[in-house]
Amino acid sequence: MKNYRLVLILAVVFTLQEGCTPDDIKPIDTVEPSALDIALEEALMHASNGIGADYYKLPTSLSDIPQDPNNPLTTAKVELGRMLYHETGLATKPKKEEGRFTYSCASCHHAAAGFQACVPQGISEGGLGFGLRGEARYPNPNYPIAQLDVQPLRSPSVLNIAYQPNVLWNGQFGATHGNVGTENSWDVNSPKEWNHLGYEGTETQAIAGIEVHRLDMTESLFLLSGYRDLYVAAFGDVGDDTLMSNVYTGLAIAAYERTLLATEAPFQNYLNGNKAAMSAKEKEGAIIFFSKGECYNCHNGPALANMEYHALGMNKLDGNGVYLTNFINQTANLGRGGFTLNPEDEYKFKVPQLYNLINSKFYGHGATFHSVEEVIKYKNKAVAENSDVPMEQLAEGFHPLNLTAAEIDALTAFIEYGLYDRNLDRYVPNSIPSGFCFPNNDYRSGVELGCQ
Secondary structure, three states: OOOHHHHHHHHHHHHOOOOOOOHHHHHHHHOOOOOHHHHHHHHHHHHHOOOHHHHHHHOHHHHHHOOOOOOOOOOHHHHHHHHHHHHHHHOOOOOOOHHHHOOOOOHEEEEEHOOEEEEEEEOOOEEOOOOOOOOEEEEEOOHHHHOOEEOOOOOOOOOHHHHHOOOOOOOOOOHHHHOOOOOHOOOOOOOOHHHOOOOHHHHHHHHHHHHHOOOOHHHHHHHHHHHHHHHHHHHHOOOHHHHHHHHHHHHHHHHHHHHHOOOHHHHHHHOOOOOOOOHHHHHHHHHHHHOOOOOOHHOOOOOOOOOEEEOOOOOOOOOOOOOOOOHHHHHHEEEEEHOOOOOOHEEEEEOOOOOOOOOOOEEEEOEEEEOOHHHHHHHHHOOOOOOOOHHEOOOOOOOOOOOOOOOOHHHHHHHHHOOOOOHHHOOOOOOOOOOOOOOOHHHHHHHHHHOO
């Protein structure tokens, strides 16, 4: 056997030495497809209404990324946003002085957790610690609960957000698409008021989030850390007062967020011709996803999410043994209905994207599920767990799927590993202009992140 391998290796070497050119090498996409590949291609064709693999490919060039026409993407703008998104120096309006310069946008949406928080609710100001993926973040005991800056629901992932014209679980941010006609809900003196600027959700949320999360670009940071040059490169020299505004800062952050795409996931590699990118079990799971499992009815397109809102009867975030009990019974738990005030929208939540889910152990808007398999089993049984949700509100597609244990296992493998981009660190800067630690800069995080 060893001699056979040696002969084979030598044969390949001599062939290459004799002038083998790239034209002589069989391209990946011409490898004979297996029965699984054929079945998956047929499922993709059906689920995409005849478009096929191209319908699910994430863009790899800046010009192809979905963008707000009022905030066109440029390399300079994305680079500025990449710094600002992680910049703990923006934390200049804390409730307590000890919170100054200790948090950032990335405190609740960081790469290590698939741009989620890895805790039931993200916490920026008033949080301590990080751990490995953000799982060790906890409330600073010096903070009264009312002064903590926390999310009212599980922090949704920012990954693949370019495909969400309306943002958050209830879709309240964004003046376009599904929010046309909801102007009466854009309350003055609330974050939703920023919708009146006319931007899509990613931009609107980034602009509104600066004030909501107690951030601001200060003159000292702007002038002394090199940010001025980054702003000018992104927007032109329109005057320091304008460049330092929440709007320009938010537009840069949004531009960066739109580039956060899981383009290196095995499923994306498979779609681009590498039939060996996924295991046989992952392919089996993908076939189920796009056929019997009916997942594609809601999770479709490049980000595997549409812009619909559905009630699946999942439990609300109600304290659940964590520190955020001050948010019990907030209108956030009413989903889309809490924003539109339309009773028909109550308990309906936006369909989430599905890439890199295993970076965080909390699922559902209420963070009440703890594994992908648990969510699949819940949808397979289709028995609502939240008694507050009226039966007539439940989604039409929420019905028993009759998947076998083996099918659930394969479907779990596809979602957990076929949709897992292992290289999200490519979106994270090595350092930020302020020189501070990030994504958190509190003393506990500094130790755990190796900044102190």
